[in-house]
Amino acid sequence: MNAIEIVITLPFFPQSETRGDSWTRIIILGPPGSGKGTRAKIMGKLYDLPVVTTGDMLREAVSEGTELGKLAEGYMNRGELVRDDIVISIVEDRMSKPDVVKGFILDGFPRSVEQAEALDRILNRLGTALDVVLYITAEQETIIERLSLRRSCPKCGAIYHLKDMLPEREGICDECGGVLVQREDDKAKIIRHRLEVYEKQTFPILERYERVGKVRQMSGEIDIKEIPDEIRRVLGPP
Ligand code: AMP
Numbered sequence: 001m002n003a004i005e006i007v008i009t010l011p012f013f014p015q016s017e018t019r020g021d022s023w024t025r026i027i028i029l030g031p032p033g034s035g036k037g038t039r040a041k042i043m044g045k046l047y048d049l050p051v052v053t054t055g056d057m058l059r060e061a062v063s064e065g066t067e068l069g070k071l072a073e074g075y076m077n078r079g080e081l082v083r084d085d086i087v088i089s090i091v092e093d094r095m096s097k098p099d100v101v102k103g104f105i106l107d108g109f110p111r112s113v114e115q116a117e118a119l120d121r122i123l124n125r126l127g128t129a130l131d132v133v134l135y136i137t138a139e140q141e142t143i144i145e146r147l148s149l150r151r152s153c154p155k156c157g158a159i160y161h162l163k164d165m166l167p168e169r170e171g172i173c174d175e176c177g178g179v180l181v182q183r184e185d186d187k188a189k190i191i192r193h194r195l196e197v198y199e200k201q202t203f204p205i206l207e208r209y210e211r212v213g214k215v216r217q218m219s220g221e222i223d224i225k226e227i228p229d230e231i232r233r234v235l236g237p238p
Contacts, residue, residue, distance in 0.1 A: 023131045023235060024049060024103025025123070027110070029206060030136030032194045033143035033150075034220035035227075037159065039136065040107035042227050047238050050099045053107040056157055057090055058082060063154060079190040081111055081201055088118040095122050103131075116205045132235065133209040138220035140195065147191045151180040165224075 024047065028036045037053060044051040058076060061069035068086065075082045091109050094100070110116040123129050138146075149162040151171075155178030160167050167174050185194060209215050216234050232238075 025128060025131045026104070026235075027106045027119075027130060027133045027209075028108075028136065029133055029202070029209075030220060031138060031143055031198045031202075032191070033147040034136040034138040035146075036107050036136055036220075038224065039134070039218070039227060039231065040105050043105050043134075043231055043235075046228060046231060047103075047105075047235075049103045049105050051105045051107055052091070052094050052100070052109070054087055054091065054109040054111075055107075057094070058087075059154075059157070077184045077190075079185050079193040080197060084112055084114045084118070087111075088115060091115075091119070092122055095126065110205060111202045113201075113205055113208075116208055130209075130214060133206075133215045134235065135206060135215050135217045136220040137217060142221055143195065144188070144191055147186045148188055150183070150186050152183055152186075153178040153180055 026043070026049070028040050028043075030036050037055070040051045040053060043049065058069070058072045062073045062076065063069070068090065071086055072082045081087075087109065091106075095104070106119075110119050119130075146161065151160045151162065152158065153160075153173035153176060156173060156176040158173050158175045158178075159165075160173075160180060167180065171180050172178070173180055184190065206215065218230060218234050222230055
């Protein structure tokens, strides 16, 4: 049984009665292609919180050709996790900005035990703590289909899907007119490796948050139109 199958057999975690004022420090966890990014963007708007997406930050560094980008690129193209110390330092820096004082949605971080420990330390230093971990589940076949048909805009980060979410003009981003590409790590061989990396390195941190009762579960397979209502149901009203 792999991590994704285990997930499906897990009991449904208790839902919150209400979100309350303090539910503003949120992690989104789940396998690649489960829909974390889509949910993060919707939640950011719904709850008026900044979204911190390590994948986007790293991709930006790669496309700008910064030192950080040069360090990260190889790991990303191979579908491996970028070195913990590199990712921790960019998150540490981002979490010191004033806009995250009111809360944040962390999308794609932490992804290893070391990162989870570092996040505890960062939040401790800021005199705060996590409120909730939103755990997104999806079956492996869904993930593979979704990622292999995904196309993204390297200019603005918008995401499309060759079956379910086509741009108006073929190959062109609706948002900014950029030319859509298939991410190197969305190619079939790399997707499988990313799933293995998720099971080995990321899945184990879920237990850590379950132990302290912070996990809420949400399906990554519902129709995109239903996501806002599902978020309200699981996390409570804005
Ligand atoms: P994502 O867009 O979240 O799927 O991330 C794309 C790639 O960026 C991953 O496969 C990793 O190579 C890298 N990455 C993103 N977030 C992290 C993280 N927290 N730790 C290490 N690598 C990361």
